[in-house]
Amino acid sequence: MGKKRKADEADDDMPTFISQANAPSASKTESEDKKSKKSKKKGTSKKSLKPWIPATNGDAATADGDAEAPPREKPDHASMNTWQLKQKPEGEKKGDKYARQKELRRRKREEKEKFERYKAEVEGREYVPVDKKKEKKEKKEKNKEKKKDKEEKQKAQPVLSKKEKKKLSQQRREKKKAARREAKKAAEAAEAVTNGEGGEEETTEVTTTRVEEVVEVVKGDVVEKMEVVEEAVTATVVVEDKMDVDSDDSSSSDDSSSDSDEEEDDEIPKAADTPAKSNGVSNGAKSKGNAKDSNSDSSSSGDSESDSASDTPKSNESTAPTTANGTVSPTPADNTAVSSYMTTHSIKITDPEAPDATSFNLILNFSDLPAVDESHIAPFSAYKAPTPIQAASWSYLLAGKDLIGVAETGSGKTMAFAYPAVQYLSKLPKSERNPKKTGAKVVVVSPTRELAMQIYEQVEVLTKAAGLKDAVTCIYGGVPKDPQRETLKKALVIVATPGRLNDFLEEGAANISQAGYVVLDEADRMLDKGFEDAIKTILGATPATPKRQTLMFTATWPQSVRQLASTFMTKPVRIGINSPDDGDLRANTRIAQTVEVLSDSRIKESRLLNVIHAHQRSSPAGKNDRILVFALYKKEAARLEGFLRAKGIKVGGIHGDLNQHTRTTTLAEFKAGRTPVLVATDVAARGLDIPNVKLVVNVTFPLTIEDYVHRIGRTGRAGEVGKAITFFTEHDKAHSGSLINVLKAANQPVPEELMKFGTTVKKKEHASYGAFYRDTTDAKAATKIKFDE
Numbered sequence: 114m115g116k117k118r119k120a121d122e123a124d125d126d127m128p129t130f131i132s133q134a135n136a137p138s139a140s141k142t143e144s145e146d147k148k149s150k151k152s153k154k155k156g157t158s159k160k161s162l163k164p165w166i167p168a169t170n171g172d173a174a175t176a177d178g179d180a181e182a183p184p185r186e187k188p189d190h191a192s193m194n195t196w197q198l199k200q201k202p203e204g205e206k207k208g209d210k211y212a213r214q215k216e217l218r219r220r221k222r223e224e225k226e227k228f229e230r231y232k233a234e235v236e237g238r239e240y241v242p243v244d245k246k247k248e249k250k251e252k253k254e255k256n257k258e259k260k261k262d263k264e265e266k267q268k269a270q271p272v273l274s275k276k277e278k279k280k281l282s283q284q285r286r287e288k289k290k291a292a293r294r295e296a297k298k299a300a301e302a303a304e305a306v307t308n309g310e311g312g313e314e315e316t317t318e319v320t321t322t323r324v325e326e327v328v329e330v331v332k333g334d335v336v337e338k339m340e341v342v343e344e345a346v347t348a349t350v351v352v353e354d355k356m357d358v359d360s361d362d363s364s365s366s367d368d369s370s371s372d373s374d375e376e377e378d379d380e381i382p383k384a385a386d387t388p389a390k391s392n393g394v395s396n397g398a399k400s401k402g403n404a405k406d407s408n409s410d411s412s413s414s415g416d417s418e419s420d421s422a423s424d425t426p427k428s429n430e431s432t433a434p435t436t437a438n439g440t441v442s443p444t445p446a447d448n449t450a451v452s453s454y455m456t457t458h459s460i461k462i463t464d465p466e467a468p469d470a471t472s473f474n475l476i477l478n479f480s481d482l483p484a485v486d487e488s489h490i491a492p493f494s495a496y497k498a499p500t501p502i503q504a505a506s507w508s509y510l511l512a513g514k515d516l517i518g519v520a521e522t523g524s525g526k527t528m529a530f531a532y533p534a535v536q537y538l539s540k541l542p543k544s545e546r547n548p549k550k551t552g553a554k555v556v557v558v559s560p561t562r563e564l565a566m567q568i569y570e571q572v573e574v575l576t577k578a579a580g581l582k583d584a585v586t587c588i589y590g591g592v593p594k595d596p597q598r599e600t601l602k603k604a605l606v607i608v609a610t611p612g613r614l615n616d617f618l619e620e621g622a623a624n625i626s627q628a629g630y631v632v633l634d635e636a637d638r639m640l641d642k643g644f645e646d647a648i649k650t651i652l653g654a655t656p657a658t659p660k661r662q663t664l665m666f667t668a669t670w671p672q673s674v675r676q677l678a679s680t681f682m683t684k685p686v687r688i689g690i691n692s693p694d695d696g697d698l699r700a701n702t703r704i705a706q707t708v709e710v711l712s713d714s715r716i717k718e719s720r721l722l723n724v725i726h727a728h729q730r731s732s733p734a735g736k737n738d739r740i741l742v743f744a745l746y747k748k749e750a751a752r753l754e755g756f757l758r759a760k761g762i763k764v765g766g767i768h769g770d771l772n773q774h775t776r777t778t779t780l781a782e783f784k785a786g787r788t789p790v791l792v793a794t795d796v797a798a799r800g801l802d803i804p805n806v807k808l809v810v811n812v813t814f815p816l817t818i819e820d821y822v823h824r825i826g827r828t829g830r831a832g833e834v835g836k837a838i839t840f841f842t843e844h845d846k847a848h849s850g851s852l853i854n855v856l857k858a859a860n861q862p863v864p865e866e867l868m869k870f871g872t873t874v875k876k877k878e879h880a881s882y883g884a885f886y887r888d889t890t891d892a893k894a895a896t897k898i899k900f901d902e
């Protein structure tokens with residue numbers, strides 16, 4: 114149908130002068146007339162229909178009986194479509210060419226402006242047209258400065274002859290080769306030691322080969338150590354049937370490598386490795402950057418990783434963070450408050466570098482938050498206090514640590530990773546804050562387009578407060594690439610879905626080779642089968658692990674992805690909020706969950722209608738309450754939407770079969786409350802923060818129990834309460850055990866009929882890594898610091 118419409122559009126677009134062009138002209142000479150007849154014969158061919166045959170004012174000439182050739186009529190560029198404008202007519206006059214190209218440029222500008230206007234509308238901000246003249250002037254000045262700098266640099270450099278240059282580069286190559294040889298030897302020796310100690314390697318169905326390569330890169334006097342860990346794991350492959358299930362497709366990549374050994378020269382600071390850093394947080398949250406700083410001047414070994422909690426603590430003066438109100442946070446005196454806060458909110462922190470720590474550095478008030486400037490915390494003025502995940506993670510993140518944060522849906526995880534990201538940017542020296550030179554410094558990857566847009570909005574609030582203009586871009590599929598490509602040139606922060614970001618990496622439009630702060634939001638989804646390759650490619654394009662601060666945030670953290678996660682991180686701190694020790698799932702406890710076991714799936718639709726009507730009748734807001742209905746398949750979602758509409762319900766739909774424009778506007782309508790009911794597939798299951806969703810209805814159970822937790826988590830956010838109703842049929846019985854566990858853990862009623870389906874829980878396995886979880890991130894300490902003991 115789409116194709117047909119396009120074809121129709123093309124016909125309509127044909128400008129009227131095409132037929133005029135074929136009309137005979139009285140002013141033609143005989144030979145011209147012959148030519149004209151010839152072209153008439155060809156009249157039906159595509160070529161002859163091209164718009165560039167100049168129209169002549171034949172009729173007027175005939176009427177006047179004027180023998181003189183009439184003035185040449187200019188092509189009507191305004192009525193041509195873009196394709197036609199792009200064609201260069203035979204024998205086109207120079208003036209016409211300029212006019213045609215001018216029209217093309219005008220159209221392009223218009224399109225861009227339209228996009229920007231639309232973007233502003235979606236983001237709910239005022240559209241401010243770009244002042245081209247000012248921009249041009251600024252650009253010119255910048256270029257001038259650049260040129261001057263370059264010239265000065267060139268002057269300062271000694272002039273080397275070709276021969277000398279060649280000799281120098283050969284020397285460098287040889288040094289590198291020697292370093293590699295040594296590293297290989299060291300790795301082999303290390304492997305031999307590892308095999309000797311850990312004779313109890315798991316040998317069931319998993320065989321793990323681990324190759325550690327230490328690459329010493331020599332540059333001038335600096336020797337940097339880069340660790341490249343490559344893990345090849347073979348395991349039982351469990352293929353989940355996800356054939357027709359809807360999700361934003363992630364990967365376009367056939368990438369096979371995980372981490373590449375790129376980046377030899379540039380110093381890429383991790384979040385805490387910046388000069389302005391002042392976050393040597395005590396009690397295990399000590400920054401790696403600080404640890405390095407303290408002993409790096411004299412030695413290149415940088416072997417400060419062995420710091421433990423028992424080391425002499427650094428003085429508050431040198432290590433304590435400066436806070437927004439000028440105080441130091443929290444002092445040992447706050448320990449009781451911190452402990453009681455941790456107990457109240459069931460916070461568990463595991464820091465591999467301080468496994469025995471008993472006191473922790475939590476930020477319980479926004480005023481205690483380290484900030485480059487007080488204005489940076491202004492966006493928090495609407496909130497009373499940090500949420501538990503924010504309170505627990507900020508000090509570690511500001512200290513440059515890798516971190517896995519697991520906290521319930523709607524608990525403010527976005528700000529937990531976004532605030533330290535912006536502080537990281539703010540502390541970078543100016544030369545490091547030049548996206549054209551360095552590329553982006555922060556990358557946030559999210560599984561769906563809508564979530565990416567939402568994260569973008571939140572990050573932008575913080576960057577603006579920090580005085581970073583145009584620092585963020587949002588990259589996602591389903592919309593034209595050109596405007597995104599433009600924004601990539603000046604973005605310090607890229608918020609993206611994996612597929613589109615990979616496309617830009619492939620074509621070289623995105624540069625994340627110096628991104629020192631990388632976040633995987635909805636991390637378990639990002640690491641599962643569908644996105645795994647794309648994530649490997651993205652992380653492979655960023656600096657290797659010790660130079661990159663890697664963060665993973667989620668509300669669900671199944672065993673099946675932990676092994677893979679550990680390969681991307683260095684000694685991550687793990688923070689679990691209300692996360693049970695046995696690794697089971699926890700749904701948000703403020704959501705009242707009801708499971709209705711239906712004997713026949715054919716009654717789902719009528720039951721859905723009843724549920725919606727009943728809610729609308731009982732709620733004080735009546736039909737204005739937002740209700741989110743989940744289906745599993747795209748076609749199912751479309752069918753349900755149609756059904757509800759036919760029954761007089763104001764409803765919208767969002768799923769992968771719809772174009773992005775429709776998806777975005779439908780979601781905006783729902784958010785604004787103009788369409789109070791939304792039918793969605795799992796593209797809306799994760800992360801979306803829609804205010805006042807009072808009820809979630811699961812018409813068809815999702816593929817995984819994690820998705821169930823995320824779906825119902827669209828209600829009861831930011832401390833609110835919510836309601837979720839789930840239809841459960843015999844088809845879903847494989848999930849009964851895990852669903853019963855989730856209900857019980859949240860003190861929710863478990864219907865008898867559900868119990869009948871059984872309580873066994875099928876172990877979820879990663880497609881490549883199986884169900885075996887062995888934390889290899891922090892090699893030696895791995896047995897000690899299990900996240901879920």
Ligand SMILES: Nc1ncnc2c1ncn2[C@@H]1O[C@H](COP(=O)(O)OP(=O)(O)OP(=O)(O)O)[C@@H](O)[C@H]1O
Pocket residue numbers: 496497498499500503520521522523524525526527528667668799800801802826830831
């Ligand atoms: N300190 C705070 N106090 C109150 N509300 C907050 C605070 N921080 C964030 N919020 C609000 O909480 C809501 C949920 O935040 P967010 O979307 O980051 O949750 P999330 O934990 O990422 O959820 P999900 O797991 O579903 O992705 C947002 O509306 C946000 O503005």
